[in-house]
Amino acid sequence: MPSIELGKGRHVIAFDLEEEVNRPFGLGYARESFVKLDSILDKVLEYRIRQKFHSEDSQKLIELMASSRANSSFSFIAYKSEIITTSQKDRIDKFKSIRNILVHNSIGELELMITKKQEDIPKFLKLELEKGISLVKEIAGS
Numbered sequence: 001m002p003s004i005e006l007g008k009g010r011h012v013i014a015f016d017l018e019e020e021v022n023r024p025f026g027l028g029y030a031r032e033s034f035v036k037l038d039s040i041l042d043k044v045l046e047y048r049i050r051q052k053f054h055s056e057d058s059q060k061l062i063e064l065m066a067s068s069r070a071n072s073s074f075s076f077i078a079y080k081s082e083i084i085t086t087s088q089k090d091r092i093d094k095f096k097s098i099r100n101i102l103v104h105n106s107i108g109e110l111e112l113m114i115t116k117k118q119e120d121i122p123k124f125l126k127l128e129l130e131k132g133i134s135l136v137k138e139i140a141g142s
Contacts, residue, residue, distance in 0.1 A: 017037075017040070017137075020036050020037075021037045021040070022133075024036070025126065025129055030102065033129055037136065038099050038132075042066075042071045045075055076089075095131065095135065102125070
């Protein structure tokens with residue numbers, strides 16, 4: 001999977017989904033993979049918002065949000081600004097929900113096991129990671 005680069009000039013983002021997301025997952029680092037994909041998703045949303053709002057004040061506000069953990073609002077802003085669809089917003093919310101269970105709960109995998117069979121957890125996580133990767137590609141390409 002080749003790396004993806006968005007933009008020219010002042011705002012550029014580049015990432016390699018294979019190296020940064022799939023490889024760690026393949027080595028057994030599911031949490032790292034989900035965190036990295038979440039970070040990439042936030043950067044893609046930030047980039048798309050920057051494309052839509054060109055004013056200097058808007059760019060400063062976006063920068064402040066990105067540097068102060070307010071980037072969790074980027075999916076809402078992108079949705080309300082018609083940068084992403086309702087379906088994309090819903091998929092982002094679902095991905096972030098699974099990521100939060102996995103990462104912020106010290107026994108995140110066990111919480112997931114409540115609704116899944118233990119042997120299904122790796123398949124479930126792989127599928128959700130693939131859905132997240134597809135979403136990032138979709139939004140990056142739109």
